[in-house]
Amino acid sequence: MGIFDGLLGHGSAVDPADLSKRLNGVLIDGEAPELAFKVIRDFFVFTQFRVILVDIQGMTGSKVDYMSIPYRAITRFSVETAGTFDLDSELKIWVSGSSEPIAKTLKKGADVRGIQRALATGVLR
Numbered sequence: 564m565g566i567f568d569g570l571l572g573h574g575s576a577v578d579p580a581d582l583s584k585r586l587n588g589v590l591i592d593g594e595a596p597e598l599a600f601k602v603i604r605d606f607f608v609f610t611q612f613r614v615i616l617v618d619i620q621g622m623t624g625s626k627v628d629y630m631s632i633p634y635r636a637i638t639r640f641s642v643e644t645a646g647t648f649d650l651d652s653e654l655k656i657w658v659s660g661s662s663e664p665i666a667k668t669l670k671k672g673a674d675v676r677g678i679q680r681a682l683a684t685g686v687l688r
Contacts, residue, residue: 582596582599585617586615586617589615589629590610594610594611594612595610596609596610597609597610598674598677598678600667600669600678602668604624609678609681609685612633613631613632613634614634614656615630615632616630616631616632618630634686636659636660637657637686638658639657640655640657640682640686642655642675642682643655643675645675651668652668652675653666653667654668656682
């Protein structure tokens with residue numbers, strides 16, 4: 564991920580195996596990261612049960628907010644692919660009880676179909 568991509572909030576792929584240490588104590592027994600993306604210092608992780616948004620806060624990064632969204636709470640989602648002139652992809656997730664979606668920007672080349680498949684698999688089970 565280039566420095567400008569990070570500053571603009573563009574997402575890049577993360578190896579799910581590398582997240583095990585970061586998510587130690589957050590995941591339940593039998594739960595594993597299946598797909599993950601990094602936006603600057605923050606992550607969003609897809610497991611077989613939920614989406615976990617990891618917001619690393621402060622200068623030292625010692626304060627971390629973990630937002631867990633069970634797939635059953637997702638009412639709809641949208642995954643927009645990058646175009647010829649628009650180099651970014653966008654992910655929007657609507658959660659029951661909230662009128663505004665959670666939106667994340669992904670840089671071109673992100674596994675947009677993998678994200679759509681992970682969400683569809685979780686939501687439509």
